[in-house]
Amino acid sequence: MTLLIAMLMDGLIYASWLFVIAAGLTLIYGVMRILNMAHGSFYAIGAYGGASLVGLYLAGGYPVWGSYFVLLAAALLGGLITGLLIERGLLRVMYGRDEVVMILVTYAALLILEDVIKLIWGVDAYFAYQPYTLLGRVKFAGLSFAYYDIALIVVSAAIGFLLWWGLNNTRYGKLLQAVIHDRDTASFLGVNVTRMFTTTFVIGAMLGALAGALTAPGISVMPGIGVEVIILAFAVVVIGGLGSIGGALLGALIVGLSRSAAVHLLPDAELFVIYGVMALVLAFRPQGLFAIASARKI
Amino acid sequence: MRSFTLLLMALATVLLLGLGWLLPGWLTFLLTIALAKSLVVLGLLILMRAGLVSFGQGLYYCIGAYCVGIAGHYFDTQNALLLMLLAMIISTLVAAVIGLLLCRYRDIFFAMFSMAFSMILYGVLIKSAAFGSSDGFNVKPPLLFGWSPGGESGPLLAYGLAVVAVMVVCSLLWRYLRSPMGYAGEAVRENEIRVEYLGVSVQRILYTKYIIAAAMAGLGGAITALAAGHIDPDMAYWTTSGEFVFIALMGGTGHVAAPVVGATLFELLRTYASQISPYTWQMILGIALLAIILFLPKGVWSLLERIKKGKTS
Amino acid sequence: MSVLLETRALARHFGAVTAATDINVSISAGEIVGVIGSNGAGKTTFINMVTGYLKPSSGDILFKGESIAGKAPRQVMRTGICRSFQVAQLFPELSVLDNVLIAYGMVKQPSLSLFKPLATAANIQQAEALLDEYGIAQYLPEKVLTLPQGVRKLVDIALAMLGEPAVLLLDEPTSGVAIDDKFELMDTVMRAVRRCGAAVLFVEHDMDVITRYSTRLMAFYEGRVLADGPTTEVMNNEQVKEFVTGHHLDIHPQQENIHA
Numbered sequence: 001m002t003l004l005i006a007m008l009m010d011g012l013i014y015a016s017w018l019f020v021i022a023a024g025l026t027l028i029y030g031v032m033r034i035l036n037m038a039h040g041s042f043y044a045i046g047a048y049g050g051a052s053l054v055g056l057y058l059a060g061g062y063p064v065w066g067s068y069f070v071l072l073a074a075a076l077l078g079g080l081i082t083g084l085l086i087e088r089g090l091l092r093v094m095y096g097r098d099e100v101v102m103i104l105v106t107y108a109a110l111l112i113l114e115d116v117i118k119l120i121w122g123v124d125a126y127f128a129y130q131p132y133t134l135l136g137r138v139k140f141a142g143l144s145f146a147y148y149d150i151a152l153i154v155v156s157a158a159i160g161f162l163l164w165w166g167l168n169n170t171r172y173g174k175l176l177q178a179v180i181h182d183r184d185t186a187s188f189l190g191v192n193v194t195r196m197f198t199t200t201f202v203i204g205a206m207l208g209a210l211a212g213a214l215t216a217p218g219i220s221v222m223p224g225i226g227v228e229v230i231i232l233a234f235a236v237v238v239i240g241g242l243g244s245i246g247g248a249l250l251g252a253l254i255v256g257l258s259r260s261a262a263v264h265l266l267p268d269a270e271l272f273v274i275y276g277v278m279a280l281v282l283a284f285r286p287q288g289l290f291a292i293a294s295a296r297k298i
Numbered sequence: 299m300r301s302f303t304l305l306l307m308a309l310a311t312v313l314l315l316g317l318g319w320l321l322p323g324w325l326t327f328l329l330t331i332a333l334a335k336s337l338v339v340l341g342l343l344i345l346m347r348a349g350l351v352s353f354g355q356g357l358y359y360c361i362g363a364y365c366v367g368i369a370g371h372y373f374d375t376q377n378a379l380l381l382m383l384l385a386m387i388i389s390t391l392v393a394a395v396i397g398l399l400l401c402r403y404r405d406i407f408f409a410m411f412s413m414a415f416s417m418i419l420y421g422v423l424i425k426s427a428a429f430g431s432s433d434g435f436n437v438k439p440p441l442l443f444g445w446s447p448g449g450e451s452g453p454l455l456a457y458g459l460a461v462v463a464v465m466v467v468c469s470l471l472w473r474y475l476r477s478p479m480g481y482a483g484e485a486v487r488e489n490e491i492r493v494e495y496l497g498v499s500v501q502r503i504l505y506t507k508y509i510i511a512a513a514m515a516g517l518g519g520a521i522t523a524l525a526a527g528h529i530d531p532d533m534a535y536w537t538t539s540g541e542f543v544f545i546a547l548m549g550g551t552g553h554v555a556a557p558v559v560g561a562t563l564f565e566l567l568r569t570y571a572s573q574i575s576p577y578t579w580q581m582i583l584g585i586a587l588l589a590i591i592l593f594l595p596k597g598v599w600s601l602l603e604r605i606k607k608g609k610t611s
Numbered sequence: 612m613s614v615l616l617e618t619r620a621l622a623r624h625f626g627a628v629t630a631a632t633d634i635n636v637s638i639s640a641g642e643i644v645g646v647i648g649s650n651g652a653g654k655t656t657f658i659n660m661v662t663g664y665l666k667p668s669s670g671d672i673l674f675k676g677e678s679i680a681g682k683a684p685r686q687v688m689r690t691g692i693c694r695s696f697q698v699a700q701l702f703p704e705l706s707v708l709d710n711v712l713i714a715y716g717m718v719k720q721p722s723l724s725l726f727k728p729l730a731t732a733a734n735i736q737q738a739e740a741l742l743d744e745y746g747i748a749q750y751l752p753e754k755v756l757t758l759p760q761g762v763r764k765l766v767d768i769a770l771a772m773l774g775e776p777a778v779l780l781l782d783e784p785t786s787g788v789a790i791d792d793k794f795e796l797m798d799t800v801m802r803a804v805r806r807c808g809a810a811v812l813f814v815e816h817d818m819d820v821i822t823r824y825s826t827r828l829m830a831f832y833e834g835r836v837l838a839d840g841p842t843t844e845v846m847n848n849e850q851v852k853e854f855v856t857g858h859h860l861d862i863h864p865q866q867e868n869i870h871a
Binding site: 474477478481484485494497 | 662684685694700702705709712714717720721724729730770773774
């Protein structure tokens with residue numbers, strides 16, 4: 001029983017930050033039909049930005065409880081700036097090309113950003129554990145959990161709810177859905193698709209950076225975390241169906257829980273399980289679990 | 299015409315082999331690796347002409363390399379030809395199984411699914427203590443039926459194997475691209491429905507090409523292992539596969555020589571860039587990739603073709 | 612006259628939409644059957660089902676007495692049913708020559724050799740001869756992308772004929788073709804058809820083409836076959852006039868039938 005609870009909780013914790021980054025990735029794909037390989041870099045920027053800014057903040061002698069706002073600010077700012085730079089500076093120039101070519105464009109962006117991160121923050125590891133340890137731990141069913149991790153689950157759920165609410169209950173959200181379903185028709189009806197692309201990409205970037213900033217206090221922030229994360233995010237998004245936020249949620253849960261099960265039962269199979277699950281889902285539902293329909297060809 | 303080309307290629311082979319003795323060691327090593335990688339990219343060329351971009355050729359590259367390493371370790375064999383053949387056979391077998399599933403997909407899904415398989419291997423190898431986990435392990439140098447130039451010139455054997463392998467594969471590929479199966483790749487890329495209505499299975503065409511590409515990648519991995527003397531799971535990491543796609547784009551898919559040119563340029567670029575500034579060579583690659591996409595979408599080879607056309611007009 | 616193609620109670624639904632229902636058709640050797648009906652009436656769905664692109668929801672399709680329902684397009688093609696498309700299905704970035712060479716290779720030798728060259732002098736000659744029959748041999752070196760619509764349609768039909776089918780299904784062969792060229796196109800096609808002796812079913816919107824070339828006519832309406840019989844009879848059918856041709860407005864066809 002303890003094992004089950006441990007698996008469940010670890011799975012949920014893992015799924016929560018996965019969902020945030022995957023939501024950003026799937027949103028960008030849904031609206032812009034671009035599979036953004038540089039999404040991992042947003043995560044890294046959020047993590048590095050968050051960790052380094054928290055470090056500066058605490059070194060300045062400010063109270064620890066303020067560090068959460070620093071994390072948030074770092075993420076939103078980092079995502080905003082990087083997102084704008086990439087979308088306006090790079091993607092704008094490349095629009096209209098083949099989907100696979102766009103993957104290569106974002107792959108180039110990933111390569112560039114990885115080195116930009118190294119140039120700004122160097123190659124040493126950053127630690128910003130204070131926000132994590134401040135909240136303390138709780139004992140439950142014979143296991144010890146950090147309040148921070150539990151808070152992470154709550155925050156992710158809140159973000160998920162905000163996204164869902166925003167997409168379905170605001171005018172802008174509905175326009176976004178229209179563009180996701182049929183870009184051309186939406187633009188014929190007067191939707192400023194270009195501006196929407198920028199906004200979507202920036203929101204996606206901020207979500208990626210947020211996932212990074214939220215995770216940073218619990219890990220050592222090192223070069224390469226962005227690259228590691230992008231593969232996981234892909235697996236989640238492909239399982240859930242490209243373009244579907246609900247799918248990203250389901251995918252994150254599936255990946256999070258299966259990975260957790262592997263870690264507790266068969267640690268050697270951790271990575272294998274994640275991609276095995278993705279391969280399995282693709283074998284039976286090639287479009288992912290919630291996918292957008294396509295029209296007749298002849 | 300045909301025998302003239304053959305003569306030319308034989309001459310080129312002899313020339314390149316001879317060059318091996320004249321060039322400095324680091325350059326022959328670089329060329330060996332470039333040639334080995336070009337084999338993988340030649341396989342990518344087949345797939346890309348059929349409309350599929352694989353982000354998972356690293357899977358077979360790694361399988362080929364580990365075949366060499368494992369056979370060398372556990373069966374104590376250094377017979378280069380045997381090892382290369384083994385690498386190709388195992389790659390073919392794995393591709394025959396995976397291809398059954400993978401070739402049902404296209405575009406992004408094919409790319410992501412192929413990436414997933416290579417990452418599955420990475421995940422398995424990372425945790426396999428028997429194969430050295432993330433460190434990998436060393437590979438004994440190759441022998442050609444017990445012979446090796448030995449000493450300083452040792453690496454020349456791998457170089458020679460690479461040159462001959464690439465020459466042979468290029469000639470076979472050149473012929474292949476002019477065969478009905480070669481043309482069928484273009485047909486599938488252009489219009490799958492039409493192909494089906496002409497009475498031929500698209501699945502079978504893609505499956506065949508996938509297996510051929512895998513065998514070539516396995517061969518490339520084997521030669522890399524023999525040349526570098528070391529293998530590790532990074533060969534199956536998705537960024538390795540990304541490199542191959544990069545090279546395919548850089549060189550172009552218009553001619554069998556293009557991937558060889560592309561791979562050589564890439565290795566040169568990578569070596570110099572990472573020496574000059576280790577913190578920015580990835581950035582340089584990224585910028586180079588963008589430049590290629592913007593200005594030379596058909597790769598460097600198309601530039602050579604333009605120059606050729608300029609000369610004849 | 613032997614019955615070549617037969618459908619029995621053929622039907623196809625897409626969720627709540629009935630694209631075709633209770634289609635009972637039989638085509639015999641030597642027939643030239645026209646098919647009319649407004650868009651969405653089920654004509655292309657019918658062709659898609661017969662050629663295996665779509666699986667019927669219910670009913671059966673028989674060719675020379677054997678059931679072919681559910682077979683893949685490439686299997687149906689091999690049994691002897693070929694089709695052309697509303698939008699010509701060719702290999703756009705390749706030259707017409709390559710299109711024909713590839714098609715010829717695939718139809719005659721499906722095993723697809725990996726080593727024997729495709730573009731041999733003999734094969735190229737065959738390609739030239741084929742397009743000559745349709746009067747478009749001069750387009751051989753052109754990329755399909757650059758071709759005018761009428762030429763594309765002819766290439767599409769020529770490729771369909773490569774299979775030497777017993778039954779040929781043409782989906783709107785003259786659509787998108789300039790009015791003045793329609794008869795020329797159909798004359799060319801009919802000549803080639805007569806040479807190989809195939810039974811033909813062609814979907815058309817142009818009533819002049821229908822009355823000129825078909826001896827038998829089928830009218831589709833909302834997924835059903837409204838009428839099926841000799842062309843003049845069906846054209847005078849009250850329901851057909853009302854729902855399909857609009858001829859209840861008293862507009863009479865001006866064309867003479869070429870078989871009359």
